[in-house]
Amino acid sequence: MQELSQILLVLIALFSFYALGNSSLIGCIKIIALQGMCLGLLPLIIDRQGFGIQILLIAAGMFILKGVLIPRVLSYAIREVKIRREMEPLIGYNASLLIGVFLIGISFILASRLPLPENIRTSLLVPVSLSVLMMGMLMMIVRVKAVTQVIGYLMFENGIYLFGLAISYQAPWLIEMGVLLDVFVAVFIMGIVINHIARAFDSINTENLTNLGD
């Protein structure tokens, strides 16, 4: 079980990594869906005492919401605006990959320094959550399309979820549900907003939003 959960965690980090180097929006959405599914599976196989009904609920909820629903909304949004590729990121794909690995390194260092109980500090959960979080941040910073920014935001949220999973296994599942609802609503709104930006500007570059200031 330990090995399996490690591999799953590494896969989760790798999906973020892949999204960093991928220019195709559909590819990114698929990846974020896969990441969501892995997140959903994670509570089931991470080592713990006993299966509760809550765990099953969280897992099922995560799986459906992050792995199926949100990607659906996103792919609907980009089908409407007919955007396929992120053409001009602020930082190139090669560079973002290298920065990504750098961030992974940093998150491992940070995780070893965080004041956490011993059993949590040695697990892979914390560093992976930090690196997913940072890569999501990076994605939001260096990409200009609204859709990729939403994907970055989702990645960021996945990182937070992982971190929560590390800190406490079951207590705040209500809070988690609340956050999930938030995210869902946010993505939903973003989808609509993207549509509207596209209609208003014939493009979904968020850089156009700066023009609104004048």
Next chain:
Amino acid sequence: MIYPWSLPGAAFHLGVDPLSAAFLFLVLVVGFCAGIYGEGYLSASSGHIAKAPARFFFATLVISMAFLVCARNAVLFLVCWEIMALSAFGLVSLEHQKEEVRKAGKLYLLCTHTGSLCLLTGFAFLWRNAGSFEFSAFLAAKPLSMFERASVFWLFLIGFGMKAGFWPLHIWLQEAHPAAPSHASAAMSGIMIEMGLYGLLRFFSILGPVSISASVFLMILGLFTAFFGILFASMQRDFKRLLAYSSIENIGIILAASGLGCYGISRGNPALSLLGFSAAILHTLNHGFFKSLMFLSAGSVYLATGTRDIESCGGLQKIMPGVSAFTAIGSLAICGLPPLNGFTGEWLLYCGFLQMGYRREIIFFSLAAAVLSLIGGLAVITFSKFYGLVFLGKARSESAQKAKDPSSLMLIPMGILASLCLGIGLFPGLATKAAFFAAADISRSTPLIFSAGLQKWSALLDAVGLMGAMVWLLSALLWSIKKTSLKKRPVAREMTWGCGFTAPTPRMQYTGSSYSMPATRIIDGPLVKKEFHSPNGYWPQSSSFHSRVPDPALDTWLPKLTTPLEGLIAWPKKIQRGKLQFYLLYAAAFLIVILLWKL
């Protein structure tokens, strides 16, 4: 050997320890080979280089370096250092009729004197502490204070680094080396810049351990210098400039190895430090041999074709068989490939990086090894480009068609250097021993650790050498198999396959810039300056494409630093009026002020 000297604090104190011996050997061998080659070069260069000054400056350069590595007194050291610097200046500006040569000479003079200034100040610190200019007194003196140690470290790093060409102090290097005649650039690149490293190593042995962060800094600086050097080398068209940048690369590798050595000392791990410093010294020796060989062959090509442009050479392999064979050996060695000497030092460095046994830092060191291998890959690109475009294929210009092998006076020294490269590659044991003995003092290893390290690594390097020998043997075997099988069968000579095209011209061969483009494309974006006039309209008139690779440190950042300085200097410049009366006035004013002050 100590002789009194009339200068204050100075003594003509010479001594040879293993470190000096290793460098002395290098200086004498390379000096000898380059000197003999120089005679041939001067007589073949049909008189556009003045012979007498060339001989004089070359002799003073080599002699001053030989004394430099033996000097045991700081004043003597500095005097030799200055003579070396000035004779190199003389050699750089031999062809002073050319504007670019004068410019390079001036730049070199400025840089070397900035370096000397730092050294002078650094030695002054040491003198204040020890009360004497003797190296032994520096060693015996009480430890320096924190502030003094830091200032001495930085002063020596800048002073010696200026000579060795650490990034960003390398700015003079790629300008001065192409400007000097080739035997002089061989001596400058093969031994003179390594004097900077000698100074640094000597300084480490005097000053003792530097801090951990400083040694990590040295390693990062070294790797960056190496990466930067080879990246720029791969983009050059002028082959002497390419070789100069490659010198920067090798100096960077040596610096990284010395940084590893310092790290070993500061972590109290003499075995590691021994490994690092001996890798540095071994690579220094190797670099001295293969780099001077490469500069000598570059000189021969320049003499034969009259151009330093890679893109106008080509096909020299058949008309200059001697030079081309030696250059092939040099190119293999300079890429650090196995059966030759370049590999041995790099191999030691890899082993040092990957087997140091510190679990926490291992990621940094593994990344360092990865960077080293990236540097190796770029070196392969650079020198396959150099050798492939200059010697292989067809001649791209008329002058390259008429080239021929130089006189034996020039070929024999190249042969000696090439056989040294081959020999050290096959039997690295002896050179390794020399390097380990030289590194023993600096690394402060106990005799036990020293002999264990020496035994372990020289045995392993002998195994590497044996593998190299087996590569040659196996090649000979396969070659004879091929020969016998081809003897009975038809062997034809045809045109190169042109994918159906039957009238290729030499100009259709792949160019050097295109050759190195795929590798550097993802990094070079801001580095390459392109001027492109695209063809316009239906009947385009003329269009052109021109790209060049300016050195960012020299052409972009240095002016930003010097422009404000110039403004500052402009003010006192007003005093200089150029009329006799003014100077008389200044002298009188000075006298009066002095008299008033003193009386």
Next chain:
Amino acid sequence: METLIFIPAVLFFLLIMPPLMLGLIAKTKAFVSGRRGPPVFQPLHDILKLLGKGAVYSETSGWIFRLGPVISLSAVLMAASLVPLFGAPLISFNGDAILFIYLLALGRFVTILAALDTGSSFEGMGASREAAFSSYAEPALILIFASLAIHSGSLSLNRMFSSGQRVFPAASVLLAGSGLLIVLLAENSRIPIDDPNTHLELTMIHEVMVLDHSGPDFAFILYGAQLKLMLMGVLWIRLLSPSWAANPFFLTLSLCGLAIFIGAIESSMARLRLIRVPQLLIAAVCLAAFGLILAVR
């Protein structure tokens, strides 16, 4: 007695297995596209046939061109002597992993020079790409070797790729394995980095470099390339399951499996655009670095 059987067995393995792997790749690709394909021993047959043929040399070329294939093959052969196949390698010492990488680099360097010797612009193009892409692949290989070296405490391929006392974490194996697979595909010019069967010289990398070689020279080059593929394959299999690979039958079977796997990759993917290849290789470097971070933790 054991060595008397062992050495001929290794030599036989080294001679038969590499062409067989290539034959299997071709067979798999043919099978997927619904053809019958050449017999699996066709590559071996080709090599033997070429060895018995005469040669055609380009007028432009000189001795480098004739020496290139010879040195390149002997470099790869020496590299082969360092790799543990089943049981110990022929030669093994501390630090031979670096030598392994550099011997492969030597082989590549002389092949590149031989390509440039013909003066053909196509071959120059291929040489330039080969040099560029392998300079990105090498750091990945070094990082993978580094993470193994930390675990085994030794820099010799034998110790690094054998089952030791310490278990390499599964996640690390996953990362290092995927990095090594990319390096394997790149160094041996397979899809998605290079298409060995393409018909357009402009898009080739490795194949275009050796256009002008013929007869025994070409046989040397073909065999060298196949041997390199097998060596990297052995390393890959030993990385994934070091304990089982000591069994010759398992090793043979898994090499065949790897060949079929590569064939499947080649049938299911298109070649990447050249401009995207460095990105894949950088991803391999990053994977290896991530694996290293995990391995050290």
